[in-house]
Amino acid sequence: MDLFEYQGKQYFARFGIPTSPGGVADTVDEAVAIANKVGYPAVIKAQVQVGGRGKAGGIKIANSEPEARKHASNILGMDIKGHLVKRVWVEHASDIEKEYYASFTLDRSAKLHLAMVSAKGGVDIEEVADSDPDAIVKHHVNPLDGISIDEARSIAEKAGIDQPAIGGVADILVKLYDAFVKGDADLVEINPLILTPEHKVHALDAKVTLDDAAGFRHPEWEEFRVTQEYDGREKMAKERGLNYIGLDGSVGIIANGAGLAMSTLDVVNQVGGQAANFLDLGGGADAKVMTNALEVINTDDKVRSVLVNIFGGITRCDHVAEGIIEALSRVELRNPLVIRLDGTNAEKAREILQPYVSDKLILRPTMLEAARTAVELANGGNVK
């Protein structure tokens, strides 16, 4: 789960990481009230989970109340790369002497935690990594050891952080590591981490991705969960316990297992089509699960055909076939269904489905043939 900036800052605050005084607002009046409270100049920042807010006009500095009102009313309701701005974060604008970068994440190759610190903050870190890789210090932390303040200091020094900021950066690194581990995050990132003319160090932005798998020990995450934005269909799928990702094509996909679902997308593409979604049924594929899946895909107007790709292992194909028949009695499908079933009890499954075969329910023996048929149908062709 990706947090909004204001949530990330609230999260950081719980671990003692200093941020600018500010508040979150849903309306222009609230935004102005916060700006008056934190004092001018105040910065008004669009809360959207997409990069490039500044360039899109989603971050503005207000020097007075009328300016705060003008900027807040412009930014609230703005569309930034398809994301509607429903909220702004308002904080006192900081004087900036230097901008740094700090993050913790998991290094999958080394299987250790990775600290990344740079004296070149405030810009896209991937660009720095490309243009000036030496400007980023990468330091592994063994989860069994954690990070000490001395270690944090030496990382800051190695990264070329200015002398007056070393103590503050080291202190924040230790707290940020805490937020990463105890906070069960996949990523914690501060960009920029700033040094003020008064030689104070604090976080000017906050990027936090929480590990959904750890949700069971964080009841307090509920407040973040309610603000998560999914498109209607993703939300519907989530509520039904389906693993669904919306895409742009016209072939609806239902498969069992993440690998097979991904592979189905690829094969549809290889035969000239585009998948409308990724949908993994998971382990079971009974009538209820199948009904849920078909209902979700049925709400997608882009879909012209639906490809069901099942490989039976523990999941038995005859059960899946019965599930499909029952689901079809519950759901009025708008599009033809192309079905490929293989593996455990596949023969029996085909026998079950055979009486129902029509131009709306087509059986194909292999994944490739099923994909071809589904793509032909999606492209407006007829299949006998």
Add this chain to the structure above:
Amino acid sequence: MSIFVDKDTKVIVQGLTGGQGRFHGLRNRDYGTQVVAGVTPGKGGTDVEGIPIFDTVEEAVVATGANASFIVVPPRFASAAVLEAAKAGIPFVVCITEFIPAQDEAMMYNTLKRDYPGTRLLGPNCPGVITPGQCNIGITSGDIALPGGPVGIVSRSGTLTYQALHELSQKGIGQTTCVGIGGDPVPGTNFIDCLSAFESDPETKAVIMIGEIGGSEEERAAEFIRDHMTKPVVAYIAGVTAPPGKKMGHAGAIISGSQGTAQAKMKALESAGVIVAKNPSEAADLMAEVVSKL
């Protein structure tokens, strides 16, 4: 011959008294696997269809001489269960549990590495391992596998593993061992561990490797194949059309920025001399060609 497990492997099931544990544990036994004990704290002295239950792994090992463990417990208990097995001296642990928190996984992996180097963990979030005709630990359906080799399989994905097993068996090509390493970001056993074991196994003559988007394990495997493998390898990578930034079902299957794309992995494998297939069926066809020339 085979890798990791064979007919002499004695397995305990941690979580045998639970619904999933019972279902898969008994299926594994029905397949012919020596399932010698179950472990559930507080249920010692009972049994599941004649399989004795112990309170701790240590007691089970002392009583049965078990040398492998199959862990089927909920995510919040999984890392403790893995470490308990390691502490009891079990050399091979299979954990199928999905949705273990990433921080627990990193802690577990590094604890095993530092304190219990004699224990190999397979998984978590994996389908397990099967040496056809001898031993099946995990959730793979045994009847789609064909004993006798000559092909070894290593895969990050469950259903694609089954697909590969099935397609090879349909063509009459047997398997030595099929290992599902799992789709999590920190797998206990990786591609290189399996490739290296297959390279040393005299009965394995060729290997199918199934990867997916995310991380860089396939690229590292490519380097290993180029430098150390004499046996032919056929590979398939899922996720060519996966959008960046989305977890495709598995916690580890995500393209981050420009990292972890299927295209980069396929290119790395191809330049290491691996035969790269465009889809799972093509992988089986290409392997059939390889086997016919052995």
